[in-house]
Amino acid sequence: MKINVSLLLTGDELMNGDIIDTNSLMIATSLSNIGLKVNKKVTLGDDITLLNTEIKQLSQSSDLLIINGGLGPTVDDLTSQALADAGGVKLQLNTQAHSHLKQWAKRRNITLNEPNLKQAYLPSGCDIIANKNGSAVGFSMTLNNCLVICTPGVPSELKTMLSDEIVPNLVNVFRSSAEHPICRLQTFGIGESNLQALIDQQIPDWPAEIAIGFRAAMPILEVKLCPQNKTGEHLLTVYQAKLCQLLGDHVLAVGASDKITLAEYLVPLLLKSKQKITVAESCTGGLIASQITAIAGSSAVFEAGFVTYSNQMKSKMLGVAATTLQRHGAVSEATVLAMARGALERSSADFAIAVSGIAGPSGASKNKPLGSVWVAWGNKESLQARYYCLPMARQDFQQAVAARSLDLIRRLIIESKELANYNRVN
Secondary structure, three states: OOOOEEEEEEOHHHHOOOOOOOHHHHHHHHHHOOOOOEEEEEEEOOOHHHHHHHHHHHHHHOOEEEEEOOOOOOOOOOHHHHHHHHHOOOEEEOHHHHHHHHHHHHHHOOOOOHHHHHHHEEEOOOEEEOOOOOOOOEEEEEEOOEEEEEEOOOHHHHHHHHHHHHHHHHHHHOOOOOOOOOEEEEEOOOOHHHHHHHHHHHOOOOOOOEEEEEEEEOOEEEEEEEEOOHHHHHHHHHHHHHHHHHHHHHEEEEEOOOOOOHHHHHHHHHHHHOOOEEEEEOOOOOHHHHHHHOOOOHHHOOOOEEEOOOHHHHHHHHOOOHHHHHHHOOOOHHHHHHHHHHHHHOOOOOEEEEEEEOOOOOOOOOOOOOOEEEEEEEOOOOEEEEEEEOOOOHHHHHHHHHHHHHHHHHHHHOOOOOOOOHHHOO
16 A cells, blocks of 8 residues: 655745755655655745645645644744644643753753743644654644644754654554665765666666665765565565675665765774774865764764865974975875874874865866875875875865775775775766
8 A cells, every 4th residue: 555645844944045955855765764755745935824725735635744844932833823723623732842841941941931832832632742852842643534743844853853753653653554665775986877887787687676776965875775566575685685795895884774974984993993093184174084073982083183284284283394295296195195194193093094185276287187186094004095086166076085085994994805996986
């Protein structure tokens, strides 16, 4: 049985372009992981009449309706009232929501005011969905035989509620009716056209019962395996294993999980081996260090990094010889190797990454075109360096350099025997 799923996004800020809608992507991905596919998405401004009408229509044509936004304390937060009107019930003070608000205020040492209390008035008979991070709880009710779930618009709050509350509950509700489960592979270092060609050549018997989809979200490429029927479900494990064997160390993570970043993969490796890393950055301006330290637990594996943008600072902070810079230039093999050695000598790290390049739009020459970058990586016993040319927009260039650098050190730590051919990522 197919489950009809609809999303209703609310807020003038979405309609006016003041914010970008990332929540529908988050919701759709979470639902897809449990075999539920969004069939329709509607975005409306803060208009009680439009919201009321749309909720009635969507609930009549859907088995599941998720409403995102409009649960806050201000006059333009209309979701509770609109759903109550659509269901022909009254708003009333919900004791669970009120208790949650009081605890939320107590933790912040603030006094609840009338706008705050608005968030505790919910449609009569609704069920509460816990919100660990924010003031507004979520809630659900049945309307026209459709399960309606209301969620806050703050992305961090929504993410936690989806993983901790909403998705586990939906698995129970729609367990027997959900579509076939999907397997996702998070990969790096190979482009979708090359990957498709590789599959065609190496796994020519790929079954029609398992559809393959690709989603490129720089720098990660997600490969999605979607069984089309029960036969596809039975074959999924076998062909997932074949694909993983084919891709080897290009695979970062397997399963129905959110995409993983290279830093999220690297930090646990370092934690497990009780080793540390340092970075010496020029063209990335601290981006690599920032991505590492964004991961919980990184303080155990990262103590210091060096951002040496000028030649003077490369010499002063990392000990790069002036003669090296004069003879070879800042963007050179000799310089990044010296930067990496200097970072290792000045830190207690086991591994180092060093990068120096031309992010543009100026600074290029005939011998060193725009997008040129040298990356060095390794440890005190062995350092390697490699040149890439990545002629792209400045921020894209920095992201690409950071990703390749983290992947090179990842491959070193896992003792990969494969050579990453990043120039074929297209």
